[in-house]
Amino acid sequence: MFRLQFRNELWKLFGKKRTYMGFLMFLLAQNVIILVFRFSSGPRISMMRTLEGNGYLAQDFLSALTVATFMLFPLAYLLLPLYVALVGGDLVAKEAEDGTLRMILSRPISRTRLLLLKWLSGLAFSLVLVLALGGLGLLFARLWFPWGGLFVFVPGELFSIFAAVGGWHHYVAAVFMLAIKAATILGLAFMFSCFNVKPAAATILALSFVFVSFILQSIPYFKDLQPWFLTYHLNLWQLMFAQPIPWWRMGESLSLLLGFNLTFLVVGATAFHVRDIKS
Amino acid sequence: MIELQQVGKRFGTRMAVDDLTLHVSRGEIFGLLGHNGAGKSTAIGMMLGQVWPTCGKVRIGGFDVTAQRQQALQNVGAIFETPVFYDYLSGWRNLEILSHYTARTPAARLREVIDWVGLTGRERSLVKTYSHGMRARLALAQALLPQPQLLILDEPSDGLDPEGIHEMRQTILRLHRELGLTILLSSHFLSEVEQLCSRIAVLKNGRKVFEGSLSGARQTRAWVRLRTDDFAAAMTELRQGGLVVDEWDGQCIVLAAGVGADEVVRRLVAAGRPVYEIAPEAQTLERFYLGLMKQEREKPDRSSAKVD
Numbered sequence: 001m002f003r004l005q006f007r008n009e010l011w012k013l014f015g016k017k018r019t020y021m022g023f024l025m026f027l028l029a030q031n032v033i034i035l036v037f038r039f040s041s042g043p044r045i046s047m048m049r050t051l052e053g054n055g056y057l058a059q060d061f062l063s064a065l066t067v068a069t070f071m072l073f074p075l076a077y078l079l080l081p082l083y084v085a086l087v088g089g090d091l092v093a094k095e096a097e098d099g100t101l102r103m104i105l106s107r108p109i110s111r112t113r114l115l116l117l118k119w120l121s122g123l124a125f126s127l128v129l130v131l132a133l134g135g136l137g138l139l140f141a142r143l144w145f146p147w148g149g150l151f152v153f154v155p156g157e158l159f160s161i162f163a164a165v166g167g168w169h170h171y172v173a174a175v176f177m178l179a180i181k182a183a184t185i186l187g188l189a190f191m192f193s194c195f196n197v198k199p200a201a202a203t204i205l206a207l208s209f210v211f212v213s214f215i216l217q218s219i220p221y222f223k224d225l226q227p228w229f230l231t232y233h234l235n236l237w238q239l240m241f242a243q244p245i246p247w248w249r250m251g252e253s254l255s256l257l258l259g260f261n262l263t264f265l266v267v268g269a270t271a272f273h274v275r276d277i278k279s
Numbered sequence: 280m281i282e283l284q285q286v287g288k289r290f291g292t293r294m295a296v297d298d299l300t301l302h303v304s305r306g307e308i309f310g311l312l313g314h315n316g317a318g319k320s321t322a323i324g325m326m327l328g329q330v331w332p333t334c335g336k337v338r339i340g341g342f343d344v345t346a347q348r349q350q351a352l353q354n355v356g357a358i359f360e361t362p363v364f365y366d367y368l369s370g371w372r373n374l375e376i377l378s379h380y381t382a383r384t385p386a387a388r389l390r391e392v393i394d395w396v397g398l399t400g401r402e403r404s405l406v407k408t409y410s411h412g413m414r415a416r417l418a419l420a421q422a423l424l425p426q427p428q429l430l431i432l433d434e435p436s437d438g439l440d441p442e443g444i445h446e447m448r449q450t451i452l453r454l455h456r457e458l459g460l461t462i463l464l465s466s467h468f469l470s471e472v473e474q475l476c477s478r479i480a481v482l483k484n485g486r487k488v489f490e491g492s493l494s495g496a497r498q499t500r501a502w503v504r505l506r507t508d509d510f511a512a513a514m515t516e517l518r519q520g521g522l523v524v525d526e527w528d529g530q531c532i533v534l535a536a537g538v539g540a541d542e543v544v545r546r547l548v549a550a551g552r553p554v555y556e557i558a559p560e561a562q563t564l565e566r567f568y569l570g571l572m573k574q575e576r577e578k579p580d581r582s583s584a585k586v587d
C-alpha cells in the first residue's frame with residue numbers, strides 16, 4: 001500500500017506543470033551561460049589567464065566538465081533554492097488551499113503517513129531536479145566544449161585541478177551532495193507548508209531563512225560563527241571539489257543536515273497533526 | 280452509527296460548536312440544518328477527524344474518531360460542497376489516488392463505480408474538462424469506492440443546477456434504497472432535506488436547537504390559514520383577545536392553547552372583520568425552520584428543544 005500511495009504522490013507532483021518550471025529555467029540558464037562563455041572571449045580569457053598564471057595548460061582544462069561545474073555554482077546558489085522551496089511550499093499548503101487535503105483526510109489515512117509520503121515525494125523531486133541540473137549541464141557543455149580535465153576556482157576558497165576521469169568522479173559526487181542541499185531546503189519549505197499558511201508564504205519563509213543565513217554567513221566579522229549557519233553546511237557539495245576532500249567537515253555537515261532535516265520533519269508533522277483542516 | 284456526546288469546538292474566543300449531542304442510527308438519512316456559520320461543517324469536520332474537538336467525544340461505528348481515526352473512517356465516504364479534484368489528472372487517476380488512501384482498489388471496482396455514477400466514457404478525460412455536474416458525480420464515485428456504510432454529505436447540491444439537484448436527490452435515495460447506506464446530509468435546501476431525511480437536527484450559533492423526526496418537526500405547531508380583508512388589523516384584534524400566539528407571512532396564525540377556529544371567527548366577525556377562509560395548514564419544514572430561528576432569536580436563554 002505504501003508503494004502505491006507513494007506512486008500516487010509522484011503522479012500528483014509530476015502531473016503539475018509548475019513542477020517543471022525549475023527544469024525549464026535550468027535549461028534556459030545553462031544554454032545562455034554556455035553560449036556567452038563560448039562566443040564571448042572575456043570570460044574564457046580570464047579563466048585561461050588564471051590557469052596559465054598557475055602553470056597549467058589552459059586548453060587541457062577548458063573542457064565540458066569545467067564549464068558544467070562553472071555553471072553549477074550560480075545555479076546551485078540562486079535558482080535551485082528557489083525551485084525546491086517552491087515545490088516544498090506547495091506540498092501541503094497547496095492541497096490545503098485547493099481543498100483536496102480535506103478530501104484526503106476524509107479517508108482513514110493517518111496524518112503522519114500522509115506527510116511522510118509527501119516528504120518522500122519531495123525528496124524524489126529534489127534528486128531528479130539536481131540530477132537534471134548536473135546531467136543537462138554536462139550534456140550541453142559537451143556540445144560546445146571537448147572532454148578534458150576539470151578546473152574549479154572559487155576565489156579565496158577553492159583552486160582545484162583534476163584529470164578527466166578524476167574530475168568526472170568529483171563532479172558526480174558533487175551533484176549527489178547538491179541533492180542533499182536541495183532536499184534540506186525543500187524540507188524547510190515543507191515544514192512551513194505544514195502550518196496554516198498559503199503556499200507562497202511557505203516558499204517565501206523558507207527562502208528568507210536560507211538567504212538570512214547566507215547573509216549572516218557572508219559577514220566577515222561573523223567568520224568564526226560560520227559553522228552555526230545552515231547555509232555553511234548546505235554548501236558541502238562544494239567540498240567534493242576540494243583537494244583533498246575534508247572528510248571530517250563533510251561528516252560534520254552531513255550529520256548536522258540530517259539533524260536539520262529530521263527537525264524540519266518533526267516540527268512540520270507536529271504542526272500538521274494539531275491543526276484543524278477546514279474548507 | 281454516529282454519536283456525538285457533548286462535543287464542543289472553540290476557535291479562539293468563538294465557540295463554533297457548543298455542547299452538541301447527536302445520535303444517528305444505522306440505516307437512516309439524517310439531516311443537519313443551520314444557517315451559514317451555524318457549525319454544521321465544523322461538526323462534520325469533527326466526525327471525519329479533520330477538526331479536533333475541544334471537548335466531548337465523537338464516535339463513528341463505535342470507534343472514537345480522535346483516538347481511533349483509521350478504524351472509525353474505514354467504512355465512511357464523504358462529499359463536500361464544491362467538489363475539488365486534481366484538475367490536471369484524469370477522473371480515473373483521481374479515483375485511484377483517493378481510493379488508495381483507504382485500501383488497494385482493483386480496476387474492476389473503479390469501473391463498477393464509474394458506471395454506477397454514469398461517468399463511463401469520460402473517466403480518462405482530464406477533470407478540468409468536466410462540468411460541475413460531472414464533478415459532483417466524480418465526488419460521489421470517490422465516496423462510494425471504499426464500499427462505505429456511512430456517507431457524509433456536506434452541502435452536496437451546492438452549485439448544481441435544478442436538474443443536477445434533482446439528480447443528486449434521486450441518487451441519494453437510490454444509495455439508501457439499494458445499498459442501505461446510513462446518510463448524514465447537511466444542506467441549505469430545506470425542500471431537499473424534507474424529501475430525503477427521516478430525522479433532522481437544527482444548529483444555531485453552534486448549539487443544537489432541535490433534534491427529532493421530520494414528522495415531529497411538522498407537528499410542533501398547528502398552523503391555521505386565515506384570509507380576511509386586513510390581516511394586520513385582524514391580528515391586533517386576536518392578540519388582544521389572547522387567541523393567537525404567532526403569525527406567519529400575512530396569512531397563517533398559530534392559535535393559543537385550547538382556542539378553536541370557531542372562537543377566532545366569532546371574535547373577528549364581532550369586530551366587523553370579514554373572514555373569507557380559515558383552514559388548517561400543513562407545516563412545511565421551511566416554516567418550521569424559520570419559526571425556530573425566530574423563536575431562538577427572541578429567546579433570552581438558549582436551551583434546546585427535543586421532539587421524537
